[in-house]
Amino acid sequence: MTNNLQKKERTAVSSNPILAVENLSKSYGDLRILKDVSVAIEAGDFLVLVGPSGCGKSTLLGCIGGLTEVTSGNIQIDGQDVTHTDPAKRDIAMVFQSYALFPNMSVGDNIGFGLEVRKVPKAERDKKISQVAELLKIEPLLDRAPAQLSGGQRQRVAMGRALVRDPKLFLFDEPLSNLDAKLRVTMRTEIKRLHQRLNASIIYVTHDQIEAMTLATKIVVMKDGVIQQVGTPREIYDTPANIFVADFMGSPAMNILVADVTMDGLMARIEIAREDGQEPLILYDPNPGEGIASRPAGALKIGLRPEALTDLGSRSVNAEQQFDCLLDVVEPAGSDTFAVIRLGGTEVTARMHGDVDVNSGDTVPICFDLSKISYFDPKSGERL
Numbered sequence: 001m002t003n004n005l006q007k008k009e010r011t012a013v014s015s016n017p018i019l020a021v022e023n024l025s026k027s028y029g030d031l032r033i034l035k036d037v038s039v040a041i042e043a044g045d046f047l048v049l050v051g052p053s054g055c056g057k058s059t060l061l062g063c064i065g066g067l068t069e070v071t072s073g074n075i076q077i078d079g080q081d082v083t084h085t086d087p088a089k090r091d092i093a094m095v096f097q098s099y100a101l102f103p104n105m106s107v108g109d110n111i112g113f114g115l116e117v118r119k120v121p122k123a124e125r126d127k128k129i130s131q132v133a134e135l136l137k138i139e140p141l142l143d144r145a146p147a148q149l150s151g152g153q154r155q156r157v158a159m160g161r162a163l164v165r166d167p168k169l170f171l172f173d174e175p176l177s178n179l180d181a182k183l184r185v186t187m188r189t190e191i192k193r194l195h196q197r198l199n200a201s202i203i204y205v206t207h208d209q210i211e212a213m214t215l216a217t218k219i220v221v222m223k224d225g226v227i228q229q230v231g232t233p234r235e236i237y238d239t240p241a242n243i244f245v246a247d248f249m250g251s252p253a254m255n256i257l258v259a260d261v262t263m264d265g266l267m268a269r270i271e272i273a274r275e276d277g278q279e280p281l282i283l284y285d286p287n288p289g290e291g292i293a294s295r296p297a298g299a300l301k302i303g304l305r306p307e308a309l310t311d312l313g314s315r316s317v318n319a320e321q322q323f324d325c326l327l328d329v330v331e332p333a334g335s336d337t338f339a340v341i342r343l344g345g346t347e348v349t350a351r352m353h354g355d356v357d358v359n360s361g362d363t364v365p366i367c368f369d370l371s372k373i374s375y376f377d378p379k380s381g382e383r384l
C-alpha cells in the first residue's frame with residue numbers, strides 16, 4: 001500500500017496530457033543520468049523541474065526538446081510520439097539561459113526569425129512581432145541590436161522569440177539565472193503573469209526552489225536522475241515525500257530532528273531530547289495518521305517547518321505546546337526574525353514575528369505547532 005502510494009506520488013499520471021514522458025532513461029556510456037523518469041502535464045500547466053546541480057534537469061529538458069537523444073523510454077507531445085522526432089518538428093519553443101540572440105539582427109528580426117524560417121509572409125510576421133512586443137512591453141526596442149539592450153531586455157526578446165511561434169509547449173532552461181537578484185524577481189512576476197494570460201504549457205528548469213514554488217502549477221523534484229516527488233507547490237511544501245525534498249524545498253529548510261514517538265491513546269507522544277541535562281520536550285500530535293498509529297514505538301525523524309516553531313501570540317498556535325528555549329543565534333530578517341535553537345541533538349530554526357524583541361542568548365517561550373508535522377523513516381528517509 002505504502003509502496004503504491006509512493007509510486008503514485010512520484011509519477012504524474014494524466015488522462016489527456018499535452019506532454020507525457022514515460023520510463024525515460026539517458027546514459028552517457030556507463031553513466032546513468034536519467035533513471036526511469038515518468039511525468040505528464042496537462043495543457044496550461046507550468047511544470048518546474050527543480051533539483052541540485054547535476055541532477056539531470058537540463059538533460060531531461062534536452063530530451064523533451066529533442067536536443068538530447070534518449071537511451072530508452074518514450075516522449076509524447078499532444079498524443080504524438082516524438083521520441084525520435086527532429087526538434088524543429090516537435091512544435092516547441094525553447095528559451096535558454098544564454099538567450100542566444102543573433103547579434104547582427106535587430107530585436108524585431110530576432111523575434112521574427114522563427115517565422116521567417118517557416119516562410120510566414122512578411123505582413124503576418126510583422127503583425128505577430130508587434131503583438132508580442134506589446135505583450136512584453138518592448139515595442140520601443142524593436143529596431144535596436146541585442147548589444148544595445150540590458151540583461152532583462154534581452155531576456156524579454158528571447159521570450160518574444162519563443163512566444164511569437166505560439167507552440168504547443170515552451171521549454172525554459174534557467175532563463176533568469178543571468179539576471180541580478182532584483183531583476184530576477186521582477187521577471188519572475190512577468191513570466192507568471194504571461195503564463196496566466198496565455199495559459200501556455202511550460203516546462204521550466206531551475207535550481208532555485210523559490211522560483212519553483214512561486215511559478216509552478218506543478219513541481220518535479222529531482223535528485224541523481226530520479227524523480228523524488230511530483231506535486232503542487234503546496235503538496236511539496238506541506239507533505240514532502242522524503243527528507244531530501246523536505247530539506248531542498250523551503251528556505252530556511254525544514255527542521256529535521258530525531259524524536260521518540262509512541263502512541264498515547266489516539267495521540268502521538270513525541271519526545272525530543274534536549275542538551276545539558278534539561279528535561280526532554282514532550283509534544284502531542286492529535287492527528288498522527290494511520291501510518292504512525294500502526295507503527296511500533298521508537299525513534300523516528302520528524303520534520304517541522306520553521307514557522308511551526310514560533311513566538312507566543314503569533315499565528316494560530318496551541319499555547320499548551322509551549323516551552324522555554326534558549327536562542328543560540330537570532331537573525332532579524334525584516335518581516336521575520338529567525339532564531340537558532342538546539343534541540344534533539346541538532347540545530348533547528350524558529351521563525352518569529354519580525355517585531356518581537358529578542359536577542360541571541362535570550363530564553364523565551366516557543367510554541368510548537370504540530371498541525372503540519374511530517375514523520376520520516378529514520379533509515380530510508382521516506383515519509384511515513
Ligand SMILES: Nc1ncnc2c1ncn2[C@@H]1O[C@H](COP(=O)(O)OP(=O)(O)OP(=O)(O)O)[C@@H](O)[C@H]1O
Nearest residue numbers: 028031033051052053054055056057058059060207
Ligand atoms: N554530454 C555529456 N557527457 C557526459 N556527461 C554529461 C553530458 N552532459 C551532461 N552530463 C552529466 O549529466 C549530469 C546531469 O547534467 P544536467 O546538465 O542535466 O544537470 P542539471 O541538473 O541541469 O544541472 P545544473 O543545475 O548544474 O545545470 C551531470 O553530472 C553532467 O556532468
